[in-house]
Amino acid sequence: MKKFTILLATAFLLLPGAFARADGNEAGEQKKKKFNWEAGVDFQYIFDNREFAYSDDAITPSMTVNTAVLAPTLGFSVKQAGKVRHRLRLGVELAHDMGSQTWDDFLREFLMYYDARVKANTGTFEGVAGIFPRRFLEGNYSEAFFSDSLKIFDRNLEGVLFKWRSERFYTELCCDWMGQYGYSRRERFQVISFGDWNVAPWLSLGWTGSFYHFACSVLSPGVVDNHMLEPWAKLSLADATGWQELSLQAGLLVSYQWDRVRDSQPTVPLGGEFVLTARRWNVMLQNTTYVGQNMLTLYDKADLAGIRYGHDLYFGQPFYTGFYDRIELAWTPAVSRYVDLKLGARAHFNANGFAGWQQEFSVRLKIDNLFK
DSSP: OHHHHHHHHHHHHHHHHHHHHHHOOSTTGGGOEEEEEEEEEEEEEEEEEEEOGGGTTSSSOOEEEEEEEEEEEEEEEEEETTTEEEEEEEEEEEEEETTOSOOTTOEEEEEEEEEEEEEOSSOEEEEEEEEEEGGGOOSOOOTTTSOHHHHHHOOEEEEEEEEEEOSSEEEEEEEEEEEOOOSSOOOEEEEEEEEEEEEETTEEEEEEEEEEEEOOOSSSOOOEEEEEEEEEEEEEOHHHHTOSEEEEEEEEEEEEEEETTTOSSOBOOEEEEEEEEEEETTEEEEEEEEEESOSOTTTTOBOTTSOBOHHHHOOSOTTTTSOEEEEEEEEOOOOBTTEEEEEEEEEEEETTEEEEEEEEEEEEEEESOTTO
């Protein structure tokens, strides 16, 4: 694990310099540097009412999320001849759950990250290191990997993120370090990746992957593996119809799960996921269907200390245990480039029928640079 971390850190430090040498041969490049102080503000208000009494709250509990989050940052950027940009930010995440009688946890987390962006001849490389917002991930991850709950309650990543973007291809690789080895705290990290290749205006091929290392603690020795890969193909008819989006995506979910202490061999569940999306006039209707085997084979099991794995081992929707269907209707009006507004509803179905639904409203104010 230490070798893996050192390798990522070395790559992060060397890649920007390598690209700069490849594209920075203009005369006087070192003289063309520009320093700027920067400040940013990210504000979110999230309302999500979840009603799952229809399935006796057996899969996921009913609850209401009503939270305001403010994340101001301050830092500076340095540009080198238009090819390389360095950015350093420090900030805090402040949050309050409406109706809470205490402000003890108002300060949720510190933010501090370095962001380097390099323009090469064939594309753009970007690397981020530190504690940074999850929104830096640009991949479209299935909720088999990350549930909507995780995106609300775990808003930041700790580690490194690499991105590469060219005219028809985008990929990202991230390592999120979640736990340091301790008496009851497990050492754990997750490596996630996304890729999207636009083969044609109407066809995209790509993948989504997760390598989750759920290691041991002093109290609970043993390692648990939970890895998942989804190669997918996406057919788009937006250009032909004039809609904002009209697409069908089909993916094959393959998982590798193994409790190395309790089980003699791993399980490899398989399943298919199909996503039909229609978007016009900023109104989206989306249907997601999963058909296959149980992707949460160890969810209800416990470690040697008697602690249930549950959400510590699985970050996706807990519905991916067999047949699952989700319908979402959402309106996202184009208010301004600084404001994202969403009003929506989601209904969940499993093999037993209607399982529950959600009503959602969210507002996000994003001002990346107050000085420009």
